[in-house]
Amino acid sequence: MSLPADFLWGFATASFQIEGATKQDGRGPSIWDTFCEIEGKIAHGANGDVACDSYNRTAEDIKLLKELGAKCYRFSLSWSRIIPLGGRNDPINQKGLDHYVKFVDDLLEAGITPFITLYHWDAPDALDKRYGGLLNRTEFPLDFESYARVVFKAIPKCKNWITFNEPWCSSILAYSTGYFAPGHTSDRTKSPIGDSSREPWIVGHNLLVAHGRAVKVYREEFKPANGGQIGITLNGDYTYPWDPEDPEDVKAANRKIEFAISWFADPIYFGKYPDSMLEQLGDRLPTFTDEERALVQGSNDFYGMNHYTADYVKHKTGAAHEDDFLGNLETTSYDKNGNCIGPETQSFWLRPNPEGFRGLIVWLSKRYGYPPIYVTENGTSIKGENDLKPPEILNDEFRVKYFHDYAHALAKAVSEDGCDVKGYMAWSLMDNFEWAEGYETRFGCTYVDYEGGQTRTAKESGKQMKGLFDSLIKND
Numbered sequence: 001m002s003l004p005a006d007f008l009w010g011f012a013t014a015s016f017q018i019e020g021a022t023k024q025d026g027r028g029p030s031i032w033d034t035f036c037e038i039e040g041k042i043a044h045g046a047n048g049d050v051a052c053d054s055y056n057r058t059a060e061d062i063k064l065l066k067e068l069g070a071k072c073y074r075f076s077l078s079w080s081r082i083i084p085l086g087g088r089n090d091p092i093n094q095k096g097l098d099h100y101v102k103f104v105d106d107l108l109e110a111g112i113t114p115f116i117t118l119y120h121w122d123a124p125d126a127l128d129k130r131y132g133g134l135l136n137r138t139e140f141p142l143d144f145e146s147y148a149r150v151v152f153k154a155i156p157k158c159k160n161w162i163t164f165n166e167p168w169c170s171s172i173l174a175y176s177t178g179y180f181a182p183g184h185t186s187d188r189t190k191s192p193i194g195d196s197s198r199e200p201w202i203v204g205h206n207l208l209v210a211h212g213r214a215v216k217v218y219r220e221e222f223k224p225a226n227g228g229q230i231g232i233t234l235n236g237d238y239t240y241p242w243d244p245e246d247p248e249d250v251k252a253a254n255r256k257i258e259f260a261i262s263w264f265a266d267p268i269y270f271g272k273y274p275d276s277m278l279e280q281l282g283d284r285l286p287t288f289t290d291e292e293r294a295l296v297q298g299s300n301d302f303y304g305m306n307h308y309t310a311d312y313v314k315h316k317t318g319a320a321h322e323d324d325f326l327g328n329l330e331t332t333s334y335d336k337n338g339n340c341i342g343p344e345t346q347s348f349w350l351r352p353n354p355e356g357f358r359g360l361i362v363w364l365s366k367r368y369g370y371p372p373i374y375v376t377e378n379g380t381s382i383k384g385e386n387d388l389k390p391p392e393i394l395n396d397e398f399r400v401k402y403f404h405d406y407a408h409a410l411a412k413a414v415s416e417d418g419c420d421v422k423g424y425m426a427w428s429l430m431d432n433f434e435w436a437e438g439y440e441t442r443f444g445c446t447y448v449d450y451e452g453g454q455t456r457t458a459k460e461s462g463k464q465m466k467g468l469f470d471s472l473i474k475n476d
């Protein structure tokens with residue numbers, strides 16, 4: 001069991017979760033700055049104003065990456081730092097742009113390969129106010145295209161680009177459940193605006209088109225001279241039928257992956273939405289115009305995979321509720337025979353199941369013709385971790401085991417199942433702003449002391465990552 005000699009591994013983060021400095025050097029507000037101000041949306045009323053202060057600590061973060069032996073680093077750009085109002089006719093904030101140019105220079109100088117995510121959920125707030133942000137089918141893709149061009153032009157040294165992180169979350173969590181910014185939902189106890197039966201499907205469509213536009217720009221205007229590759233990052237859990245003997249549960253388990261992943265990946269690889277979604281959603285799923293389809297189909301140089309957990313799936317009978325986004329099914333932690341999917345963590349949705357990682361890599365590879373895959377996120381929280389302090393909190397055995405088991409499952413998918421996985425980025429380089437959960441839930445391989453001046457101390461999981469991958473990567 002092994003990984004190829006040129007296999008890349010490293011860590012991942014996202015701008016709003018680590019940067020802080022939300023008002024520094026001309027940055028404009030993002031939808032998350034605004035969302036954090038609404039009472040009750042974020043645990044303990046936390047916000048991203050300071051976070052890990054990474055905007056002011058790039059040297060420290062690079063030193064940490066070097067110490068841990070990382071070969072690559074995935075991070076995202078704050079769009080509203082670069083274009084404070086976000087739009088294609090709005091001014092560029094040179095200071096914000098220069099910050100990322102220098103950061104990439106410094107990473108390369110340290111021998112670390114940058115992977116840049118253009119969008120990890122922090123849309124410029126001005127665009128949301130101006131025309132409804134991600135809901136706008138014409139304006140949003142054009143503004144995203146323009147922002148992407150500004151960045152591609154300024155950072156030709158970066159060769160690895162991800163357009164969107166987890167468009168499923170930007171659609172479902174932000175426009176169906178209202179759990180994420182800008183918090184739209186049909187549930188009027190949570191939001192005065194939103195239509196959970198329609199808005200998420202419109203947003204998903206617009207994100208696909210925006211992705212396609214950015215890829216076209218990259219391929220036509222930059223790739224010929226700079227080389228490099230570009231793709232989208234999708235999230236999805238693996239699934240097992242609750243009752244493996246029941247064909248309806250077997251179908252539902254597959255359908256859940258289609259609703260999470262194929263919603264975006266089928267249009268990108270096949271030019272159409274999955275039949276299971278068309279059947280359930282009918283005309284609530286937008287139809288691709290010929291121009292849109294041409295932009296979207298064939299738009300991945302690689303598949304970016306975020307993966308954390310697996311579920312048992314039980315089919316539901318009768319027609320789906322109009323707000324359903326799972327595929328008319330329910331998920332459980334125990335199957336019919338009482339088998340448990342995996343141990344509890346601090347995150348209600350996350351239970352480690354390493355076999356499911358291998359299962360999903362194989363599922364994706366078969367459906368999409370064995371594309372090159374980069375695992376752009378994988379990691380775990382630990383139940384009660386935030387109650388600990390150093391030195392106890394640094395000894396994160398549960399996370400060490402998680403990474404060990406998941407890395408071995410990945411190596412099997414590569415060496416035994418023939419999947420083409422080229423790289424792996426652990427979530428996360430350090431503890432950070434965990435969205436609606438604020439700073440309560442930690443995902444870091446590095447401990448961040450939020451009360452003690454944001455100092456970073458590597459946890460065992462961070463320190464052991466190099467040894468883990470060295471043991472799996474062939475050295476020829």
Ligand code: GBH
Pocket residue numbers: 014017165166169235306308349377427434443
């Ligand atoms: C990642 O998403 C994010 O990219 C990253 O920013 C974040 O810090 C990290 O997870 C840890 O949470 O509410 O029942 O519908 C992970 C994928 C998909 C996990 C949606 C939570 C919500 C389940 N996420 N899922 S539910």
